[in-house]
Amino acid sequence: MAGQESIHEDPELVREFLIESAEHLARLDNELVQLEARPRDADLLAGIFRSVHTIKGTCGFLGYTTLQAITHEAETILSELRAGRRDASPDLISLILEVIDATRAILRSIETTGKEGANSFANLIERLQFAAANTPAKPEPAPGAAAAEPGQSAVCDSAIRVDVGLLDKLMNLVGELVLARNQILQYQNAADDSALSATSQRLNLITTELQEGVMKTRMQPIGMVWSKLPRVVRDIAHALGKQISVAVEGAGTELDRTIIEAIKDPMLHLVRNACGHGIELPEVRVKARKPAQGRVMLRAWHEGGQVNIEISDDGGGIDPAKIRRKAFQQGLLRREVEPGYNDREILNFIFKPGFSTAEQVTSISGRGVGMDVVKSSIEKIGGQVDLASTLGEGTTVRLKIPLTLAIIPGLVVTSGGERFVIPQASLLELVRLEGEAGRGQIEQIQGARVYRRRGTLLPIACLNEVLGLACDGSDEVIHIVVLQSDGRQFGVVVDGIQDTQEIVVKPLSRHLKGLSMYAGATIMGDGRVALILDVAGIGQSAGLVRSASEPARAAGEKKEAVSEAGRLLLFRAASFGRIAVPLSLVARLEEFAPSAIEQAGGRRVVQYRGRILPLISLGGMLDSRVPDTSVTQDPVPVIVFGAGEQSIGLLVDEILDITESAVTCRKPASHPALLGSAVVGGRVTDFLDLHAVLAHAGERFDGAAARSGKPGTILLAENSQFSRALLRGALEMAGYRVIECADAAEALRAAEHQRPDLLVAAQTLPPAGAPSLVEQIRRRHGLERLPALTLTTGAESPHQSSGGEFDDCQAMFDWDAMVESLRRLSGAIENHTAQPEEAGHL
Amino acid sequence: MSNQTAPSRFATFTVSGMYFGIDVLNVQEVLRRETMTRIPLAPDVIAGLINLRGEIVPAIDMRRRLGPPAPDASENPMNVVARTQDGPVSLLVDEIGDVLDLDAAAFEPAPENLNPHARELIRGIFQLKDRLMLVLDTDKAAGIAVEATRAR
Numbered sequence: 006m007a008g009q010e011s012i013h014e015d016p017e018l019v020r021e022f023l024i025e026s027a028e029h030l031a032r033l034d035n036e037l038v039q040l041e042a043r044p045r046d047a048d049l050l051a052g053i054f055r056s057v058h059t060i061k062g063t064c065g066f067l068g069y070t071t072l073q074a075i076t077h078e079a080e081t082i083l084s085e086l087r088a089g090r091r092d093a094s095p096d097l098i099s100l101i102l103e104v105i106d107a108t109r110a111i112l113r114s115i116e117t118t119g120k121e122g123a124n125s126f127a128n129l130i131e132r133l134q135f136a137a138a139n140t141p142a143k144p145e146p147a148p149g150a151a152a153a154e155p156g157q158s159a160v161c162d163s164a165i166r167v168d169v170g171l172l173d174k175l176m177n178l179v180g181e182l183v184l185a186r187n188q189i190l191q192y193q194n195a196a197d198d199s200a201l202s203a204t205s206q207r208l209n210l211i212t213t214e215l216q217e218g219v220m221k222t223r224m225q226p227i228g229m230v231w232s233k234l235p236r237v238v239r240d241i242a243h244a245l246g247k248q249i250s251v252a253v254e255g256a257g258t259e260l261d262r263t264i265i266e267a268i269k270d271p272m273l274h275l276v277r278n279a280c281g282h283g284i285e286l287p288e289v290r291v292k293a294r295k296p297a298q299g300r301v302m303l304r305a306w307h308e309g310g311q312v313n314i315e316i317s318d319d320g321g322g323i324d325p326a327k328i329r330r331k332a333f334q335q336g337l338l339r340r341e342v343e344p345g346y347n348d349r350e351i352l353n354f355i356f357k358p359g360f361s362t363a364e365q366v367t368s369i370s371g372r373g374v375g376m377d378v379v380k381s382s383i384e385k386i387g388g389q390v391d392l393a394s395t396l397g398e399g400t401t402v403r404l405k406i407p408l409t410l411a412i413i414p415g416l417v418v419t420s421g422g423e424r425f426v427i428p429q430a431s432l433l434e435l436v437r438l439e440g441e442a443g444r445g446q447i448e449q450i451q452g453a454r455v456y457r458r459r460g461t462l463l464p465i466a467c468l469n470e471v472l473g474l475a476c477d478g479s480d481e482v483i484h485i486v487v488l489q490s491d492g493r494q495f496g497v498v499v500d501g502i503q504d505t506q507e508i509v510v511k512p513l514s515r516h517l518k519g520l521s522m523y524a525g526a527t528i529m530g531d532g533r534v535a536l537i538l539d540v541a542g543i544g545q546s547a548g549l550v551r552s553a554s555e556p557a558r559a560a561g562e563k564k565e566a567v568s569e570a571g572r573l574l575l576f577r578a579a580s581f582g583r584i585a586v587p588l589s590l591v592a593r594l595e596e597f598a599p600s601a602i603e604q605a606g607g608r609r610v611v612q613y614r615g616r617i618l619p620l621i622s623l624g625g626m627l628d629s630r631v632p633d634t635s636v637t638q639d640p641v642p643v644i645v646f647g648a649g650e651q652s653i654g655l656l657v658d659e660i661l662d663i664t665e666s667a668v669t670c671r672k673p674a675s676h677p678a679l680l681g682s683a684v685v686g687g688r689v690t691d692f693l694d695l696h697a698v699l700a701h702a703g704e705r706f707d708g709a710a711a712r713s714g715k716p717g718t719i720l721l722a723e724n725s726q727f728s729r730a731l732l733r734g735a736l737e738m739a740g741y742r743v744i745e746c747a748d749a750a751e752a753l754r755a756a757e758h759q760r761p762d763l764l765v766a767a768q769t770l771p772p773a774g775a776p777s778l779v780e781q782i783r784r785r786h787g788l789e790r791l792p793a794l795t796l797t798t799g800a801e802s803p804h805q806s807s808g809g810e811f812d813d814c815q816a817m818f819d820w821d822a823m824v825e826s827l828r829r830l831s832g833a834i835e836n837h838t839a840q841p842e843e844a845g846h847l
Numbered sequence: 848m849s850n851q852t853a854p855s856r857f858a859t860f861t862v863s864g865m866y867f868g869i870d871v872l873n874v875q876e877v878l879r880r881e882t883m884t885r886i887p888l889a890p891d892v893i894a895g896l897i898n899l900r901g902e903i904v905p906a907i908d909m910r911r912r913l914g915p916p917a918p919d920a921s922e923n924p925m926n927v928v929a930r931t932q933d934g935p936v937s938l939l940v941d942e943i944g945d946v947l948d949l950d951a952a953a954f955e956p957a958p959e960n961l962n963p964h965a966r967e968l969i970r971g972i973f974q975l976k977d978r979l980m981l982v983l984d985t986d987k988a989a990g991i992a993v994e995a996t997r998a999r
Contacts, residue, residue, distance in 0.1 A: 181901035423885060472887035511903045515933045516989070520888055526896055526903045534884040534896040534903055 022063050023116055024166065029056040033105050034236040037098055044093040054083045060108065071121045072111045078133035079104040085137070100136055103129060169262070172222050179219045180509050180528065186212045187530050227305045227314070228256030230269050234276055238301060241280040248298040249284050258305040260312055264406060267386045271379040275316045275402050276301060283320030283400050293397065295319065312408060317401035323394040325351045352392055356380040387430050413510055415537065417503040418486060421474025424535040426508055426527055427486060431540035433494060435502060436485040443483055452769070456485060456496055463487065465496035466547035472522065490541040495549040510537060522546055575661040575690065576644065578623040583661065583690040590695060590735065592652065594660060596640035611654065618645065622656040623678065623698065646695065653699065695734050718742045720761035722752040722770050722778060732765070735823065749778045756782050763827060764793040794826055855951055859944035859980060860927055862909040865965065868947065868973065868980045875935050877943055878926040894939055899928060906937040912988060914964035929985040936989040949973050957981070
């Protein structure tokens with residue numbers, strides 16, 4: 006090699022060789038897979054032979070001996086094939102594909118180190134020589150061998166290779182030219198010079214055309230990525246003993262090259278999944294009366310300014326029941342909330358982090374990392390993922406991708422004297438509120454602001470506050486930009502709204518990547534820079550949207566994906582169309598056949614888990630006109646409250662939904678069984694007073710505390726009557742006696758006279774908040790060590806009180822956690838050791 | 848990067864009374880005051896973003912970078928656009944000096960008692976006839992800002 010050192014030191018020559026060889030290799034991958042289907046296609050063989058021969062020739066000239074040796078042996082075999090002396094068996098093709106891989110490895114090594122690398126591939130060469138020497142007898146040619154493919158088009162003659170960096174630079178220059186043009190146009194308007202005017206009009210026209218032209222150069226057909234897939238599919242099929250073909254449609258569909266880059270890996274993953282999970286083994290397929298060979302179909306087409314990409318297989322499809330089961334096993338779904346999910350929603354569990362249905366983990370799929378990554382990387386570029394599956398018929402994943410990332414429509418807003426751009430894709434609507442009447446539509450709930458938008462409440466935040474900018478006091482007009490992120494809607498108040506523009510997105514330098522509120526920056530018409538807001542980042546930093554990455558990723562962590570805190574179960578019963586009860590009070594949802602309901606001791610009961618579950622109905626209590634007996638034969642839905650011995654079932658007509666609580670507009674109760682009404686999910690909903698219902702039913706339901714002797718007494722200080730009633734219900738369910746107070750003065754009096762064991766106070770209790778109340782109470786004799794639990798709404802910062810072990814801080818409406826905290830706190834009371842054990846399960 | 852044999856040709860400038868030089872090959876260009884876009888919530892040392900012929904470049908306030916900011920002298924700062932590992936970064940400086948050809952023999956390491964903020968950004972010192980010239984490490988000058996951002 007030493008003698009030829011001088012030649013492959015020429016970097017320009019080596020570069021040419023690398024580029025050319027890479028093209029050959031890409032083509033070879035495909036052609037070899039095709040060859041497997043058409044082993045006697047003479048044109049195909051000739052093309053393969055030519056490519057290998059060219060690589061061999063050039064590397065010989067450049068002095069890459071290992072590469073030359075490998076390709077030489079491959080060429081020998083290929084020449085046999087070409088001459089028709091033997092047939093291209095799958096084994097032989099696998100061997101040649103191995104040559105391609107080895108060549109690729111060596112080329113990579115040459116590219117990075119300039120040398121071929123230490124691996125001499127002696128084993129491969131040996132096997133190649135062995136294969137070449139052992140020519141099997143040539144079988145008779147089968148009739149009807151595939152017809153030759155039409156020859157390669159002469160596209161190579163009219164195309165030249167351009168460095169991508171150069172294209173990016175051209176794009177930047179065009180952007181700059183556009184800005185210069187805009188300035189000239191402004192100048193020309195003022196100058197009133199006909200010659201200048203004519204010239205600048207021409208400049209305008211040329212610039213626009215140039216811009217379009219340069220944009221086009223950055224577009225690439227999606228087929229560029231797909232060309233690699235047949236090889237991938239072949240390898241997987243081979244490894245799993247499956248038969249899979251790949252069909253493509255719309256490979257010429259063009260996308261910006263940055264998008265192509267971004268969807269490459271997700272697409273590869275989906276194809277792997279289709280092969281690994283989707284397509285069944287040939288035996289299984291034949292049994293299901295399907296052709297033994299499965300098919301993976303890739304389609305791409307333009308639609309409404311977007312590109313649709315579909316990856317479908319004709320495999321076994323996804324069984325929603327299996328997903329349900331897996332979701333339970335992996336702790337992503339709880340049985341009580343399961344009825345709330347339909348099959349389509351259940352299928353979407355596939356996209357949750359940590360989810361995998363594969364029974365076995367293989368190198369191809371089943372590790373449970375992937376689909377969530379696919380979803381997040383597609384969403385990152387403003388795309389959407391949709392999955393549809395029919396059991397036994399196959400699965401289709403559809404991606405909707407924007408045409409380009411480089412230029413997006415955006416809304417320009419001002420805040421604190423700065424301009425910002427909001428990507429139009431996240432924009433739902435603009436709201437303009439004027440004067441006193443408008444301001445009245447914004448309400449404060451314990452520090453959190455909400456806007457009443459067509460009956461539903463929209464959480465809002467002020468952009469100036471989120472970004473730490475100065476607020477100008479003049480609030481004549483309020484502009485709210487309604488945004489959507491991760492399926493949540495929220496509003497952002499800005500100082501002014503300018504207009505929508507097509508903006509060129511530029512990434513922020515590494516210095517600013519840590520700022521999650523910005524998605525990038527752009528250059529405006531006047532040449533100044535404006536920041537592009539990251540809608541999800543703004544929502545999170547304003548506390549309007551929960552962080553998307555919180556669900557448990559680690560396999561060992563069995564945590565619910567969705568927190569139950571503050572979730573409500575909605576149901577229909579008697580004449581009340583929509584009743585809500587906090588989900589955390591609900592133990593289970595069950596259905597019983599009417600025939601299973603028996604009478605015992607003058608009450609309706611049902612046998613349930615080896616016990617007798619008393620049943621109560623709202624009918625008699627809520628509306629006496631409705632007959633109390635159900636006449637249908639359909640199973641009756643029952644909500645089970647409590648646990649073990651203390652369970653009780655509530656007969657309802659229908660379970661409607663489980664929803665996030667939006668406990669906001671409130672109205673005092675109009676009925677003894679109800680706490681009051683509120684708007685939940687856009688509709689007026691009544692809140693069940695479980696305590697009153699149980700009392701009415703003659704059911705003493707004081708939880709485990711009844712057994713433990715002395716029940717704890719809680720002083721509940723909360724100014725909102727509604728919240729107080731809800732809290733009282735939850736606390737009584739957990740076995741505590743509750744003394745209610747609406748303000749600090751009342752609480753102080755009650756504390757002195759009734760000596761409670763625990764204090765539960767709202768952070769925002771008037772006049773001075775919970776910490777001040779705690780301080781005042783502890784000054785009284787005998788109350789120095791009263792444990793206190795402060796409830797926050799999450800909007801205000803949790804106040805860490807100074808009292809140490811007797812204090813805790815808890816989000817309001819997170820019942821389970823609240824009861825747990827109380828249990829811990831009351832552990833500090835000496836003469837009160839027997840604590841309710843089951844309270845925590847309520 | 849930290850090549851001890853210092854380059855021989857320097858572009859010079861002053862910041863807070865200190866006289867700095869950087870390898871002339873690392874200087875992309877020098878600009879007068881550019882319109883700057885503030886970045887809310889970014890660290891103080893990042894003064895904003897400027898538009899450099901279509902490229903968006905962060906500008907680093909060298910006065911703040913070198914320590915607690917001096918009472919604002921409010922002169923128009925100059926932009927020295929330097930090439931760094933993270934792409935071009937504009938350094939906001941007080942005044943631009945000459946380009947100097949210096950003998951590497953006159954190069955010395957930075958003295959121990961230098962202001963610690965400044966010291967970590969400096970590769971060494973050249974003794975000139977009438978003053979000292981500090982050789983600024985542009986990667987470090989631009990680099991610490993990354994951590995400052997992350998720490999938030």
